[in-house]
Amino acid sequence: MRHKVTLIPGEGIGPEVAAATRRILEAAGVQIDWEEIEGRTDKTTERGQLVNQLAVESVRKNHVALKGPMATAIAGGAPSVNVALRKTLDLYANLRPVKNLPGVKSHFDNVDLIIVRENTEDLYSGLEHEVVPGVVESLKIITEKASTRIGRFAFEYAKRHSRKRIHAIHKANIMKLSDGLFLRSVRAVAAQFPEIEYKELIVDNACMQIVMDPQQFDVLLLPNLYGDVMSDLAAGLVGGLGVVPSANIGDDCAMFEAVHGTAPDIAGKGFANPTALLMSSILMLDHLGERTTARRIEVALEKVYHEAKHTTRDVGGPAGTDEFAEAVIAALPPK
Numbered sequence: 001m002r003h004k005v006t007l008i009p010g011e012g013i014g015p016e017v018a019a020a021t022r023r024i025l026e027a028a029g030v031q032i033d034w035e036e037i038e039g040r041t042d043k044t045t046e047r048g049q050l051v052n053q054l055a056v057e058s059v060r061k062n063h064v065a066l067k068g069p070m071a072t073a074i075a076g077g078a079p080s081v082n083v084a085l086r087k088t089l090d091l092y093a094n095l096r097p098v099k100n101l102p103g104v105k106s107h108f109d110n111v112d113l114i115i116v117r118e119n120t121e122d123l124y125s126g127l128e129h130e131v132v133p134g135v136v137e138s139l140k141i142i143t144e145k146a147s148t149r150i151g152r153f154a155f156e157y158a159k160r161h162s163r164k165r166i167h168a169i170h171k172a173n174i175m176k177l178s179d180g181l182f183l184r185s186v187r188a189v190a191a192q193f194p195e196i197e198y199k200e201l202i203v204d205n206a207c208m209q210i211v212m213d214p215q216q217f218d219v220l221l222l223p224n225l226y227g228d229v230m231s232d233l234a235a236g237l238v239g240g241l242g243v244v245p246s247a248n249i250g251d252d253c254a255m256f257e258a259v260h261g262t263a264p265d266i267a268g269k270g271f272a273n274p275t276a277l278l279m280s281s282i283l284m285l286d287h288l289g290e291r292t293t294a295r296r297i298e299v300a301l302e303k304v305y306h307e308a309k310h311t312t313r314d315v316g317g318p319a320g321t322d323e324f325a326e327a328v329i330a331a332l333p334p335k
C-alpha cells in the first residue's frame with residue numbers, strides 16, 4: 001500500500017537525520033510519497049517567524065507527518081513552532097517509549113517503559129503576563145476534558161500493547177485544584193480498566209524512584225510539564241536523547257519526531273545520529289499498519305548497535321550519519 005506522509009525536515013541536524021531516515025525507509029521498501037515542507041514560515045512578523053500554515057494544512061490533509069527538530073528562542077523571541085504545531089493540530093498525546101538499545105552505554109539494563117504526556121495545556125498554555133514590574137504570572141491550565149482524554153489514551157494504549165501498570169504522576173498535594181482535577185479525571189478513567197493496575201506518585205518522589213529503580217515502571221501518565229521533564233530524565237537512563245523516539249498523536253493526525261533538538265554544535269558536520277528519528281519512523285510505520293517493515297528496520301538497527309562498528313560518535317562509535325545509515329540498510333533482513 002502507498003502512503004502519503006508530510007516530511008518536515010526541521011533545522012540544524014534535522015535535514016541530515018531526516019535524509020538518512022528517508023533513505024533507510026526507502027531501502028526497506030515501504031511505499032511512501034513524501035510531501036516535504038518547511039515547518040516555519042519564511043516571513044518575519046513582529047513576533048518572529050511563526051509556524052508555516054502550509055505545513056499545518058499538509059499534515060491535516062495527509063494525517064501523518066515525520067518531523068525533524070526546530071529551534072526555539074530562549075527568554076523572548078517567537079513562540080515555539082514545535083508547540084504551535086502540536087497545539088494547532090490538537091496532537092494531545094505525546095508518546096515516548098524508553099527502552100535499552102544493545103551496546104549503548106547506560107545506567108540500567110532492561111528498562112522498557114512508556115511515557116504518556118498530555119501535550120496541549122498545563123504551563124505550556126503560553127499565557128504569561130507581567131502583573132507589575134518585577135512580578136510575572138504564568139497560567140497553568142488543566143481541564144477535565146484534556147485530562148480525561150489523555151487518561152483514556154494511556155489506558156487504551158496499555159490495553160492494546162499488553163502493558164500491566166499505569167502510574168499517574170502529579171503534585172496534587174500542593175496544586176490541589178489543578179493537579180487534583182487531573183488526578184480525579186484519570187481515576188474515573190482508571191475505574192473503567194480494572195485489568196490494568198493503577199497507581200499514583202508525587203512527581204518529586206517519581207523522579208527519585210525512576211533513577212533508582214526504573215524497572216518498576218511500565219506506563220507513566222503525566223501532565224505536560226512533568227511529562228516533558230521526566231521523559232528527558234528517562235531518556236538519560238538508556239543512553240540519552242539521541243536514542244529515544246516520540247510520537248504526537250491526536251484523533252485525526254499524528255506527527256512523529258525525535259526527542260532531541262537541532263544540535264547546533266554539530267549541525268552540518270555529518271556525524272549526527274539519526275537513530276531517534278529512525279525509531280520515531282518505526283512508530284510511524286506501526287501507525288500506518290506497516291508492521292513487518294517496522295520490525296525489519298528494528299532488527300537491522302539492533303544488529304548495527306550490537307556490532308557497534310558503524311555507530312555514531314555520541315554513542316561512542318566511529319561513524320558519521322551516512323555510514324550509519326548504510327550499515328542499517330545492509331543489515332535489513334530480507335522481505
Ligand code: NAI
Binds near residue numbers: 272
Ligand atoms: P539538543 O538536543 O539539540 O542538543 C543537546 C546535546 O545533544 C548537544 O550536545 C547535541 O550535539 C547532542 N545531540 C542532540 N541530538 C543529537 C543527535 N541526533 N546526534 C548526536 N548528538 C545529538 O538540545 P539543545 O541544545 O537544548 O537545543 C537546541 C535547539 O533545539 C533549541 O533551540 C531547542 O529549543 C530546540 N529543540 C527542539 C526540539 C524539537 O524540535 N522537538 C526538542 C528539543 C529542543
